[in-house]
Amino acid sequence: MDQSGKGQAGTLGGAAGKPAAPEDTRNSTKGGQTAARVRKAALRLFARQGYAAVSMRQIAAEVGVQPGALYNHFATKQDILKALMLEHMRDLLEAWGDRRAKAPKDADPLEVFVSFHICYHLSRSEEVFISYMELRNLEPENFAEVERQRQAYEAILTGILEDGRKMGRYHIAEPRVATRAIIAMLTGIPAWYRESGSLTVGRIEKIYLDMVRGSLGAAPDLTAGESG
Amino acid sequence: MDQSGKGQAGTLGGAAGKPAAPEDTRNSTKGGQTAARVRKAALRLFARQGYAAVSMRQIAAEVGVQPGALYNHFATKQDILKALMLEHMRDLLEAWGDRRAKAPKDADPLEVFVSFHICYHLSRSEEVFISYMELRNLEPENFAEVERQRQAYEAILTGILEDGRKMGRYHIAEPRVATRAIIAMLTGIPAWYRESGSLTVGRIEKIYLDMVRGSLGAAPDLTAGESG
Amino acid sequence: MDQSGKGQAGTLGGAAGKPAAPEDTRNSTKGGQTAARVRKAALRLFARQGYAAVSMRQIAAEVGVQPGALYNHFATKQDILKALMLEHMRDLLEAWGDRRAKAPKDADPLEVFVSFHICYHLSRSEEVFISYMELRNLEPENFAEVERQRQAYEAILTGILEDGRKMGRYHIAEPRVATRAIIAMLTGIPAWYRESGSLTVGRIEKIYLDMVRGSLGAAPDLTAGESG
Amino acid sequence: MDQSGKGQAGTLGGAAGKPAAPEDTRNSTKGGQTAARVRKAALRLFARQGYAAVSMRQIAAEVGVQPGALYNHFATKQDILKALMLEHMRDLLEAWGDRRAKAPKDADPLEVFVSFHICYHLSRSEEVFISYMELRNLEPENFAEVERQRQAYEAILTGILEDGRKMGRYHIAEPRVATRAIIAMLTGIPAWYRESGSLTVGRIEKIYLDMVRGSLGAAPDLTAGESG
DNA sequence: AATGAATGAGAATTCATTCAT
DNA sequence: CATGAATGAATTCTCATTCAT
Known part of the structure; x- marks a missing residue:
């Protein structure tokens, strides 16, 4: 339970950079495209709000999909x-x-x-x-x-x-x-x-x-x- | 569960802003003592798990008090x-x-x-x-x-x-x-x-x-x- | 639990009337005055928001007193x-x-x-x-x-x-x-x-x-x- | 607990306002059936106890569902x-x-x-x-x-x-x-x-x-x- | 691969009430 | 008589996740 002294970082505000190339996962199928969009949406949201503060529902909404659909691409958050x-x-x-x-x-x-x-x-x-x-x-x-x-x-x-x-x-x-x-x-x-x-x-x-x-x-x- | 030694970096600044009410940190009254313990517990927990991942219940448990009691000292998380x-x-x-x-x-x-x-x-x-x-x-x-x-x-x-x-x-x-x-x-x-x-x-x-x-x-x- | 067909009334909006005379309870002591003010505050609040939607805290705030003080005058809500x-x-x-x-x-x-x-x-x-x-x-x-x-x-x-x-x-x-x-x-x-x-x-x-x-x-x- | 026969009175009016979405009351789908049961349960409970005194838990229990499930059908109470x-x-x-x-x-x-x-x-x-x-x-x-x-x-x-x-x-x-x-x-x-x-x-x-x-x-x- | 509905747990917060001071 | 702090239970609502369709 105790995780003291972890990861201090200072790149606050971050997010000014270009989005990662969607080809990262080299998937031309429809599902692969969705997976890439999930990654992209999660990247933005995690960077802005933090992992714990982002819900699967938010990610799904950003992707334009229902929450359950995320689980076709990633087993868990x-x-x-x-x-x-x-x-x-x-x-x-x-x-x-x-x-x-x-x-x-x-x-x-x-x-x-x-x-x-x-x-x-x-x-x-x-x-x-x-x-x-x-x-x-x-x-x-x-x-x-x-x-x-x-x-x-x-x-x-x-x-x-x-x-x-x-x-x-x-x-x-x-x-x-x-x-x-x-x-x-x-x-x-x-x-x-x-x-x-x-x-x-x-x-x-x-x-x-x-x-x-x-x-x-x-x-x-x-x-x-x-x-x- | 314990993963110590994670990266820390960043820039920092600061200024002589308006001081919080000095009573905030008083320790003389019973309530002041509890407030101080809340602060201390929250400090530890926020540092270890992050603000979003810490619940008021956790803080209360750490302080040894019911969750509702926290609201006698802080209006919100x-x-x-x-x-x-x-x-x-x-x-x-x-x-x-x-x-x-x-x-x-x-x-x-x-x-x-x-x-x-x-x-x-x-x-x-x-x-x-x-x-x-x-x-x-x-x-x-x-x-x-x-x-x-x-x-x-x-x-x-x-x-x-x-x-x-x-x-x-x-x-x-x-x-x-x-x-x-x-x-x-x-x-x-x-x-x-x-x-x-x-x-x-x-x-x-x-x-x-x-x-x-x-x-x-x-x-x-x-x-x-x-x-x- | 089941109270069917009770009290339908239509004096919605109510509350345009003069407040009840504080002498109702004929108390000239300080406590009696507070009790009268509690009654008055509760009257207004119950009329506007309904009994269930009004909290003892609201009544106390209206009276200018801490919630616990109400219990010196009324045993319960x-x-x-x-x-x-x-x-x-x-x-x-x-x-x-x-x-x-x-x-x-x-x-x-x-x-x-x-x-x-x-x-x-x-x-x-x-x-x-x-x-x-x-x-x-x-x-x-x-x-x-x-x-x-x-x-x-x-x-x-x-x-x-x-x-x-x-x-x-x-x-x-x-x-x-x-x-x-x-x-x-x-x-x-x-x-x-x-x-x-x-x-x-x-x-x-x-x-x-x-x-x-x-x-x-x-x-x-x-x-x-x-x-x- | 049952106290029937309480007073009802009032004035009433009405006009051909915008109809709610007709799907609201459909009964064909599984969700539509649940929504209808929610409406029915809430109707009974609100009438008997008053809106403010009824909890979402109560409604859910009446419908035979977990409280969270209500939010698939109605965004708020x-x-x-x-x-x-x-x-x-x-x-x-x-x-x-x-x-x-x-x-x-x-x-x-x-x-x-x-x-x-x-x-x-x-x-x-x-x-x-x-x-x-x-x-x-x-x-x-x-x-x-x-x-x-x-x-x-x-x-x-x-x-x-x-x-x-x-x-x-x-x-x-x-x-x-x-x-x-x-x-x-x-x-x-x-x-x-x-x-x-x-x-x-x-x-x-x-x-x-x-x-x-x-x-x-x-x-x-x-x-x-x-x-x- | 996606949906809509559900679960069961848990979130922050508020409640009526109590009590030592 | 009033306060400030506490309790324990309840509040609305959200969560990650599952699953039949």
Whole structure:
């Protein structure tokens, strides 16, 4: 019953991002289409109101279907959440794999990661938001699976930091701590970013990359002037 | 059922809003004691399960009282959340006022703030957690009030950063962005910190202070060696 | 549980009358004053919302007192209703006694009764309304008592009708039926009467007296022209 | 617990308002049957105990269903009341339309109306009772609708009276007042009428018709002797 | 694959009433 | 005589889920 100190996240307000592609589940059948619409509706509603505050009836209404019909696609409400979160983590790791593969060999891995993280999190802000906020509503098994993937993702950055430290580029006391600090910093962006604001994504990437480098004790990137 | 150690991140702010009635937290009368116990029980439960997932029955059971008795102290469930959040923000700002007053005149303001933020957030992790997670469950008016205080709190750090920039100590493109980045970084700590872990609070303060300074382009503090 | 066919009444809207005199209970003590205010508040509320829909809390709020204080004056909510209804019937019969005593010996008893009934019911419309509407909410014993007094009141008119029949003035098949018909007709007045309307009470009395006389097959009263 | 024979009186009206959806009363589907049973149970219970004193649980128990199931048929408790009252008024006006159509051309309209009103109100006494007692529990919009129909019904009698006055048959000062007086008189019947009593409906009709005619200053109907 | 109706549990809140102070 | 706090039961209504059609 007691679950203390769980999942604090700050991407409040979230939801400014583009909706997940409906092809995610690659279903061209009528049922598959409905399942995708359920996922989409649940994603929006969970992000805005929270898993516990959203009813199956609300989701059904959003989809334009009776509540009972949802159970043709998901066995329980919990299963919808599980699907959203597991797919999000899987997509995140997949997307990182793609990005790394496409990056030039001589690119700064830290820069690639920071840029990727910011872009991805801004474009999938609802999934990201849910992934932080609703962890405690996952059943233990599902929670463990997501946690594993989260750690895998963190390990990517930790690896980059350790490599950089070995090469003398970064001065880091605790790579695991630095990893968390950086990811927290970056993940906070969607909480305040607005497309309508004055800052472009590119500018945000630049600012944050500089801050991240600085926090690692790295020499500033001299290919550009002082950021700002 | 217990799934501890879930992710926490986010930006924070705050301002000297209207204080809640001081009687709210009095402890002298019988009713005041019950009200305090309600607050405490709700704090724990909201932090662990989330506002929407906690029932008044649960709170009452925790307090050792019938559900109806809660309504002698709080008109609605929402009012409990409102009280917890407004009091937290008020306390946070008050605590900062105390800390700043006690700090030596020649202390580095950034260091004082970072140290304060980490200590306070580690010592009041449930309030902090709720303040991030349950914002969306606040009714608009209450939300606006909390938001005002949050912004006032952020303004403290922004002020420190701008002063440092004027003095040439910090190289910051966008103080508002830097503020959010730093607060997100610091606020993420309670999500992974465990008293039983190997890192002391003092050590965490040191590591984060170095990272924060670095992120601001400040010269490292040479009174100690490489942080570690 | 089953109370079929009870108390249909039509004095809807009621409540245009003057409040009952607070001296009803002849209490000059502080407590007596509160009791009177409870009665008054309950009268208004019962008339407007119905006994079942009014809470002790509402009554207390109207009186400006905490709910528990009501129990210093009435043992139960039912007792308030009982007091209002029994006092109303007692007052009605008392008022009739007064009126008859004051009437000139040669006055037409029917005219006196009709005039009395209309005036009294218009001036005490809330009590009247409650007396019809809330009969079914009286406990059986209290109901029986009120019913007895109601029958006593009806018997007054029945007596007048029977006297008139014996004297050949009225042509009535069933005096008991005629009694109910006339009382229903008269009691319906407060449901539509408005002080702000174009009809004075005097005019209403005239119209109804003519109708009542006609319904009894009496020769019209030639002391005035055709009513209208 | 059973206290029968409580007072009933009042004025009534009605008009050809918007018909409720005709599916409301269908009986073909399983749900339609349940809805009809809900209506029936609520009718009985509201008539006996009053709207405010009846709980959804009680209605559900009467229907033999769980309380939640009621909400598949009526969105709120208020909606049940609304349905009962609107349908009653609609049925009353429809029934009058039928009766008038069937009456011989040379029949006395007043006689037709009085006979219709008495019969209809004796045969539908629960609906009638609720329609008088629970008006104040209708939400304003629903109340207005019922009121409109009530006035339309009253207008039928007012029309008859005015026609009779023009023809010199009736001597009436205020047809609107006379309408209310007559309707109050007639509507009071179900409050005391018992099938087991000594008076037949036919006899009651005769007595009341004579009283009504007399109250209008009409010559008594000489096709029968003194009513009785 | 969807509907309409149902279940059984549980939600927030209110109720009449009691009682120590 | 009034208060503030409590009880225990009840209130309307919503919930996730099931299932025959």
